[in-house]
Amino acid sequence: MDRETLRLALVVGGLVLAVLLGFGLGRLNPPASPAAAVPTGEAATTVGDHSHAPGTGAHSHDGATVTRGGGDGATGLSISSAGYTLVPSARELTAGSAGELRFQVRDDRRRAVTRFAVVHDKPMHVIVVRRDLTGYRHLHPTMAADGTWSVPLTPPEPGAWRMYADFTAVADDGRQVAAVLGADLAVPGGYAPRPLPAPATSATVDGFTAAYTGTPEVGRSAPLRFRITGAGGGAAPLEPYLGAYGHLVALREGDLGYLHVHPEPTLDGDAVTFWLTAPGPGRYRMFLDFQVAGVVRTAEFTLTVA
Template identity: 75%
Template structure:
């Protein structure tokens, strides 16, 4: 350290300048309050640096590691149409809820819509991006059941269900034609598997409310039933969902009492979405791999008690239809 000529007492404003504010040899008349200030600032800086290091060494319980995130989403690499597959929970979703779509951010991703208000009954376009933790638009998505993005839209009374497949522009903006036929608040769910720069895959379901202005007259939820009719086809199911247990639900399609053959749609013989009344928690379960026929089976785990509305998408004779059911989980 080179020697310095005698210096006048250190002024407070010199702290934080080119020098530390503490001279090599303190003159007898130095300002002691300035010295204390410099030492205090130095201590605070040291504390911040130590805290930052400890925070990186010990991430909080809500911060998944790369290893755990990869393990949690490894199932999303399976080929379309094979095996049971649950899209309900992202890595950041609350473990006790078991349902996805409850927030606009989850699993390190955020849903960013360009607009959330639509004219009632008027055709519009819903545009949005999925952004990562650094607020960058995500542009790489895994193809899950023939599509990189599944968008489900439903009114908050669980009516008006739509299952759509947006297309993505090079900048990561997704768009899809959308019509909200009735006034009220609607819920849009983006169901996807994002691919990070290092190849990690993260499955998430993000939700956002859309608004169709006007008088909202909610419809009562239909009573529970195990059969329904869609375009002359009778659709029924056997089995009862339970909380915390993966149990099979077996759906069949018939016409005039005779079985009707199901066709592959998006790589499977059916897709099942369940929404919980109240908070609109989302559960998307894909079917167990089975031979072609009139039956499709899902293994469903109810995330909690309550009433759910189930939507079964299936294809017959080249036409995709949706059968809806209300089920009560005790």
Template identity: 85%
Template sequence: MPESSSGTSGTGVVPDDAVAGATPPRAGVAAGGPVAVDRETLRLALVVGGLVLAVLLGFGLGRMNAPADLARPAATASGATTGDGGMHAHAPGTGAHSHDGATVTQGGGDGAAGLSITSAGYTLVPSNAELTAGRAGELRFQIRDDKRRAVTRFAVVHDKPMHVIVVRRDLSGYLHLHPTMAADGTWSVPLGPIEAGSWRMYADFTAVADDGGQVAVVLGADLAAPGAYRPRPLPAAATSATVDGFTAAYTGTPEVGRSVPLRFRITGADGAAAPLQPYLGAFGHLVALREGDLGYLHVHPEPVRDGDEVTFWLTAPGPGNYRMFLDFQVGGVVRTAEFTLTVA
């Protein structure tokens, strides 16, 4: 809605005093005749005019010679990607965006999420940070606000109010879970048998504050499964992976600080494109974890596929090795293809 102006403009009525009380001509200036201009005034006008012309010419030449950039705008320092039609990485930040029309503020750091147990006034509180290796168990936790109250209001984002990722420190054993919440705000989800070692959990959610505002946050916490820990080496970087007879391959080269498209195509054993089914409101779900600190990037695809391809926009927050986990659904079964990615 255009802003209204409080002053008189354009075609408005001219006040009477603007005519009746008009300032008379200054001494030495003939009314209705040409105005005499001194040399200093003329010189100043020419200098100012020349500067304005130079600035305008420089701006025009700069626009004509600017190179075309087909990559999307980089994510802001807050981690919220701009200019992407609403698709974004669930990395932390302070930039506002929207989920189904609601304004959402992102909380956190500089492009990689899940590095802290507390962010944007919310804290992840695991009930059982120690797990039993080799045996099925249960993961329980709460999200608490800055007043230590258990949070019970969450927005449904990508079909779920809470997304939990669990992975071992060597980036093996990836699990993508969707817990259920009890009335007291305690979330719980069954865990199958896991290997011994140090694990990391991520709680990816959008909390609804008392004033109705929404805050998207990713929190992380360490878990332990005591026992003999035998870390596995990170597999070599590759652009294709096979799982249960399906091959997932992608094109695209991520860059630091720029949002770059990764185009995935999934084929069956016969080489034909797999009949992908929607999963979590899209045709794929991608999580990337950084080796070393396990910084977390949660990326969703374009809502419309380009032929048989599913396109994700990924901004690497820094150089290094990343492990990418692509969830896709065919025939009602969700499978995960894993890739190692090296960003220079």
């Protein structure tokens, strides 16, 4: 082999070796998962065994990432997500009759899941709503030893209903996977859907008035500050409910995309501050749960996002 041929062979061999070494190092040191990232300069807030960075806004419970600017954070659109499947025992209930909602969450091996992390004081949060965004219920079922969840449910009216199971499962290896799964329920009978009320920034329930300031934006985390006042106009003495001073669920008209937003851990004066990221333009129905004197009430708002 002459000198030039030898030199060319050495150069080519070196390039091949560099590529192979780079590939191997990449496999040994994969990039950090975005799901584990916490915004710079902010400490994580842990409730139960599940953490969120403060001020993150609408966070996805589908096992993917915490939404903070960009991306569609609406969940609950699928019966399966993040390796888990929602399996209702029956999908038909009777309007006005005491019934029971029963279901399991199964993993990718079709096994009923029985290990769940406690998040906001409960291992399972269930939201039930009619498809015209009326009849909202926030329920907390109990689980049997075989992984079957059950909770009493009396649908007030016939129609097409939607259930959401919001949970954090604990996998065999100890990983915690947050997910929101959704399924349709049928309540036979004459269905007369009602139009959404006009958008408003205040709502009255049982003599309390809930009002908010702030303007949600598509793809950006924006603060909504809610103040609750009593009949005399003074600030209501809010009490912690499920580990927070309020819980906010927003459902998107049309596909019923689900956002479950939790507030800052402390009050801002007399205001409860939520950070909401609107996944897209359109109309939303917001449901604010708050507790005063041991009673939980729900204020409802229609919101239009441009």
